[in-house]
Amino acid sequence: MTPPPDAALPDAVLFDMDGTLFDSEKLWDVGLDELAHHLGGELSPAARTTMIGAPLAMSMEILHADLGRPDLDVATSGAWLEDYMRTLFTTSLVWRAGAQEVLKAVRAAGIPAALVTATRRNLVEVALDTLGRENFDAVVCGDEVTHSKPHPEPYLRAASLLGVNPEACVAIEDSVNGTASAEAAGCPVLVVPSEAPVPSGPRRVHRESLVGVGLPELAAVLTAVAS
Structure with missing residues (x-):
C-alpha cells in the first residue's frame, strides 16, 4: 500500500x-504454562488465546476458570507469574x-x-x-x-x-x-x-x-x- x-x-x-x-507472547506462553502447572493444572489453548493482549488480572481470572479453580486469588497468581516473567524479560526478549x-x-x-x-x-x-x-x-x-x-x-x-x-x-x-x-x-x-x-x-x-x-x-x- x-x-x-x-x-x-x-x-x-x-x-x-x-x-x-x-x-514475547511466546514467553508469556511459557510463563502461563508454568503457572498452570504450579497450580496443579494445564492451560487450554482456547483460554490462552483469550488472554492475548488482556490485562494481568483478567488473564488470571481466565486461567483460574480454565483450571476449574475460580476460588484462587488473582493477586497471588499474578505476583507468581510476574516474578517468573521478570527473568524471561531480562534474558529472552526478541x-x-x-x-x-x-x-x-x-x-x-x-x-x-x-x-x-x-x-x-x-x-x-x-x-x-x-x-x-x-x-x-x-x-x-x-x-x-x-x-x-x-x-x-x-x-x-x-x-x-x-x-x-x-x-x-x-x-x-x-x-x-x-x-x-x-x-x-x-x-x-x-x-x-x-x-x-x-x-x-x-x-x-x-x-x-x-x-x-x-x-x-x-x-x-x-x-x-x-x-
Whole structure:
C-alpha cells in the first residue's frame, strides 16, 4: 500500500509491546504454562488465546476458570507469574521482525511515539532496557489506567500525554484486545497479528509483518482509514 506523495504523516505513533515490538507472547506462553502447572493444572489453548493482549488480572481470572479453580486469588497468581516473567524479560526478549526498524524510522523523523501496553510497569521497566527509554515520549502501562485493554482508556491517555488527536495517530497492534482498544479510542490501527487472527474492521489496516513498514506505509494507514 503506497500513499499519494502529499499524504500526511501521523501526528504520533502508538506502539503496543507484547507481540508487536517484541515476539514475547511466546514467553508469556511459557510463563502461563508454568503457572498452570504450579497450580496443579494445564492451560487450554482456547483460554490462552483469550488472554492475548488482556490485562494481568483478567488473564488470571481466565486461567483460574480454565483450571476449574475460580476460588484462587488473582493477586497471588499474578505476583507468581510476574516474578517468573521478570527473568524471561531480562534474558529472552526478541524483537519482532521489522519492529526495530519502524521504531527507528519514527524517531528519526521526529514523530512522537508512545508505548501502550497491558503489561504492568514493573515488567515494562525491564523491557525498556531493550526497547530504549529514549525511544518513547510517553509510556502507558496496564496498572496505570483504571480500565486496561480492550477499553479505549490506554490509547486515549497516550494521545493526551502526547497532546495529539487519537484520530491523527497510528496505533500498531497484534491482538484482538489491543486492536479493539485503539479503535475505540479513535485511532487508525495497523494490525500485524502474532499469535491469533484479528478480524477486519473499518479503522484497521492489516499486514502480515512489520518488515518493509516505514513512514510511507504509516501515512498510508491514515489515508486508507480516511477514504
